Amino acid sequence: MAKTLDDLIAESEIKDVHIRFCRANDRMDQALMRSCFHPDAVIQLHETLDVDAFVALGQTILSQYTATWHNTGNQLVEVDGDTAWAEHYTTSSHRISADAKGPERDFIAQGRYVDHMEKRGGEWRIARRTMVLDFLRTEPLAPGETGLGSTGGKRDRSDPSYTLRLRD
Template sequence: MDSRIQQFLDEAEIKRVHIRYCRGIDRMDWDLVRSCYHPDAVDRHGAYNGGVEGFIEWAAELLPKFECTQHFTGNQYVQVDGDVAYAEHYAQASHRTKPVDGEMAMDWVVNVRYVDRMERRNGEWRIADRVVVLDSQRSDPVPAESAPLENSNVGRRGKDDPSYTNGLV
């Protein structure tokens, strides 16, 4: 196969791993998140630094404290060198807090870059080493009238979300 075509295929697969990671985090689908990392991977995610299983445990404890999260990925720069690649994924992650003790909910928005060393092992690209770089953050109060409409298809944080029940795996 032409080396340029292989490079495009590798870049597409690496970008797909990152998008799969974002979906897994937002839906709290820990098997999907796990599928993005090699078992011996390291994640330096701000407050968490360590292996992938510890990261998943940390995220599984932290994320239910939010009403919802949504990761929006923008620029993705990928540099492939054989079976190793380096990627930088720009993202804006929104986290809606739950109202607690009469205080209004907040939207915590972070602008981050996921800086990854990817490795292709057994023909599959996965994260081997990840550093999450925080570029900026802000918190905004959520007015009470921002609650979801009653008859809307409200997103869910698990496999009963419409994206799973309508056939997307």
């Protein structure tokens, strides 16, 4: 079936929600994270969580890493009026400092976010999310590898993606 212009706009807005979700993780931005979910959303990980518990868990987990990088690949969205189903493939890289368990290393997760989206009050947000973890791996940094770019990102609003952002 052919997509309407409204379907294409909805699809773009839904994909934007997921990209903001990735950014919220990497910048540890709780307000941005909350803006991706309806207040009564249900998130299914290894357990079922509400938005408050999910954001708190995310902050606890993400604070263990020196950097994270969430990348979105394939995104499939099926719109049906003010509801939609979406599947977002993701690769998430997490930098771990050297510790008793090993040298500085990257923990890499690959999986999919499967979402039930709803448009309420003119805004698309996640109403239900299930995280599907397809596989994991850990890779030590090569000897002499610093692992940081020219300036290194920041995990808060001092990151260049906020400070250099165009304003209205």
